[in-house]
Amino acid sequence: MSIEIRGLTHTYNPGTPLARTAIKNINLTIEDGETLAIIGHTGSGKSTLVQHLNGLLKPTSGTIKVDGVDITQKGVDLRSIRWKVGLVFQYPEHQLFEETVWDDVAFGPRNMGLSDEEVRSRVERALAAVDIDTALAERSPFELSGGEKRRVAIAGVLAMEPSVLVLDEPTAGLDPRGRQDMLRQIQRLQAERDLTVVFVSHNMAEVATLADRLVVMERGEIVMEGPPKTIFAQGEQLERIGLGVPEMTALMAKLREKGWDVPDSVLTVDEAEEAIMAVLRREARVGTGGDL
Amino acid sequence: MVPVATFRHITIGQYIPGESLLHRLDPRTKILVTLLLVVGLFFIDTYLGYGLAALYIALAIFRSGIPPRFLFRGLRPVIIIILLTFMLNSFMTEGEILWQWGFLTLTKEGLSKGGMLAIRLILLIVGTSILTLTTSPLALTDGLESLLRPGKRIGIPAHELAMMMTIALRFIPTLLEETEKIMKAQMARGADFESGNLLQRARSLLPLLVPLFVSAFRRADDLAVAMEARCYRGGEGRTKLKQLAFHTTDFLVLVGSSFFVLWLAFSM
Numbered sequence: 436m437s438i439e440i441r442g443l444t445h446t447y448n449p450g451t452p453l454a455r456t457a458i459k460n461i462n463l464t465i466e467d468g469e470t471l472a473i474i475g476h477t478g479s480g481k482s483t484l485v486q487h488l489n490g491l492l493k494p495t496s497g498t499i500k501v502d503g504v505d506i507t508q509k510g511v512d513l514r515s516i517r518w519k520v521g522l523v524f525q526y527p528e529h530q531l532f533e534e535t536v537w538d539d540v541a542f543g544p545r546n547m548g549l550s551d552e553e554v555r556s557r558v559e560r561a562l563a564a565v566d567i568d569t570a571l572a573e574r575s576p577f578e579l580s581g582g583e584k585r586r587v588a589i590a591g592v593l594a595m596e597p598s599v600l601v602l603d604e605p606t607a608g609l610d611p612r613g614r615q616d617m618l619r620q621i622q623r624l625q626a627e628r629d630l631t632v633v634f635v636s637h638n639m640a641e642v643a644t645l646a647d648r649l650v651v652m653e654r655g656e657i658v659m660e661g662p663p664k665t666i667f668a669q670g671e672q673l674e675r676i677g678l679g680v681p682e683m684t685a686l687m688a689k690l691r692e693k694g695w696d697v698p699d700s701v702l703t704v705d706e707a708e709e710a711i712m713a714v715l716r717r718e719a720r721v722g723t724g725g726d727l
Numbered sequence: 728m729v730p731v732a733t734f735r736h737i738t739i740g741q742y743i744p745g746e747s748l749l750h751r752l753d754p755r756t757k758i759l760v761t762l763l764l765v766v767g768l769f770f771i772d773t774y775l776g777y778g779l780a781a782l783y784i785a786l787a788i789f790r791s792g793i794p795p796r797f798l799f800r801g802l803r804p805v806i807i808i809i810l811l812t813f814m815l816n817s818f819m820t821e822g823e824i825l826w827q828w829g830f831l832t833l834t835k836e837g838l839s840k841g842g843m844l845a846i847r848l849i850l851l852i853v854g855t856s857i858l859t860l861t862t863s864p865l866a867l868t869d870g871l872e873s874l875l876r877p878g879k880r881i882g883i884p885a886h887e888l889a890m891m892m893t894i895a896l897r898f899i900p901t902l903l904e905e906t907e908k909i910m911k912a913q914m915a916r917g918a919d920f921e922s923g924n925l926l927q928r929a930r931s932l933l934p935l936l937v938p939l940f941v942s943a944f945r946r947a948d949d950l951a952v953a954m955e956a957r958c959y960r961g962g963e964g965r966t967k968l969k970q971l972a973f974h975t976t977d978f979l980v981l982v983g984s985s986f987f988v989l990w991l992a993f994s995m
Contacts, residue, residue, distance in 0.1 A: 491911050514917050522915040529905075530912040532937035542934065546917030577941070591916060 436502045436598040438465040443497035457483040458655040470632040472642040475652030476677045481635045489520040521597030527588035537572040543595040561594035582613040602634040643681040643702035664700040683707040749791040749861040754870030756977040760984045761858045767988040776995025816841030864896040
């Protein structure tokens with residue numbers, strides 16, 4: 436399912452002295468099945484943008500077409516749009532409220548008016564997708580660890596089985612291990628369910644491993660757009676708007692400054708290892724490896 | 728998204744910075760005059776008296792430099808209560824019948840009484856709003872603490888009360904923001920806060936209220952720890968960055984207003 440955004444502008448508190456334009460004239464097409472990352476500084480309008488994708492915010496001007504339907508028109512059933520486009524907020528664990536993990540995850544499917552049987556199978560699938568043991572299902576969500584709470588909250592959105600999953604900083608506040616698990620689960624979900632994934636992030640390494648395409652936002656506008664390798668090759672421009680590049684990309688840039696012949700499109704540790712080994716092998720063949 | 732939007736109209740405790748005469752008055756003066764006015768309004772029972780009180784409040788609004796529409800915006804949430812008071816009194820008071828329909832009887836006395844109560848409510852709200860609109864929350868609690876200090880001997884914890892008030896005021900916008908966020912998160916899961924009968928609506932608030940309480944307690948815990956970590960141990964021996972100062976203007980405003988309000992209360 437694709438989402439087409441045209442000329443999207445949103446102004447908070449319009450017509451008052453507090454009026455503030457959070458995003459202006461955004462044009463973006465989210466393709467079916469892709470993983471899109473939105474990066475940008477705090478206050479660049481990322482969260483405002485993603486809240487338009489399922490109609491939680493109404494644009495001041497512009498259109499958003501979800502699967503061909505313009506959701507900014509009057510009379511559109513926004514609830515059914517929200518079931519197609521699942522939105523996971525920042526710190527989603529703060530929205531847990533039910534007595535048991537099971538009931539909390541079932542909240543979405545029950546709102547959809549599904550049969551008990553369908554609700555049960557969806558909750559089971561959702562909990563499995565985020566690696567939550569069914570033994571935990573009868574516990575109170577407030578007894579779980581921070582990472583588990585976050586996963587249960589995400590399961591609550593997954594249980595609606597949306598075709599597009601939007602996550603606003605899914606790894607914020609998690610420890611490195613929790614981050615890794617979260618990323619792996621998102622990747623697996625994307626592959627297994629053929630989901631379209633949109634996620635907002637601050638972490639460049641995370642974006643580099645997960646996303647097919649990047650959108651860089653600054654002061655409410657899209658300033659760069661393209662595959663991670665192309666975007667991160669423009670390190671200087673990213674730094675100018677207060678963002679960095681993945682550590683390995685930065686390392687390669689330093690090596691290049693010192694005269695190493697390594698590519699500027701390296702994003703991960705594995706790729707870095709390969710690039711460095713390639714140079715070393717070449718040097719060894721020529722026999723001048725020692726002076727580097 | 729109607730409920731989300733309504734939170735933005737709440738003006739309770741809102742403060743508009745300024746340099747007017749009213750802004751510069753000692754908060755203690757303003758608290759005392761407001762208190763006197765609130766009590767005084769309950770003693771007035773003629774339309775002339777209310778007219779004079781309204782004039783006095785209008786003068787205060789004029790001197791404060793606050794746009795009057797701001798004050799009237801604060802009336803919006805209570806307009807139903809004011810209307811209800813007016814209607815109940817108009818129809819429930821016995822006297823000279825002006826109009827009758829079924830069991831409803833409108834009387835002259837009722838109309839007069841209802842009108843007076845409505846005016847009293849409006850003046851009460853507008854009068855007290857002037858205090859919060861021209862006094863920063865910090866100055867307000869400082870003033871309150873200072874006024875309550877003599878009560879310490881009979882066991883009134885002045886500093887603690889003032890501190891609680893400061894914290895409560897400080898967290899109003901935070902909690903409103905949090906409410907909006909949780910509401911959106913539940914709406915993203917198909918929650919419906921707007922339709923259904925009263926019982927269904929009350930039930931639909933659970934997904935909002937539970938997380939809100941959980942987060943309020945978490946914030947309270949965090950704040951307590953942060954305060955203790957900075958060695959906060961109450962008001963004993965604590966000094967202030969901004970000392971309250973009672974000037975000649977304060978004296979004049981306090982005495983002048985007191986005489987005026989007392990005269991209104993006892994002769995009108």
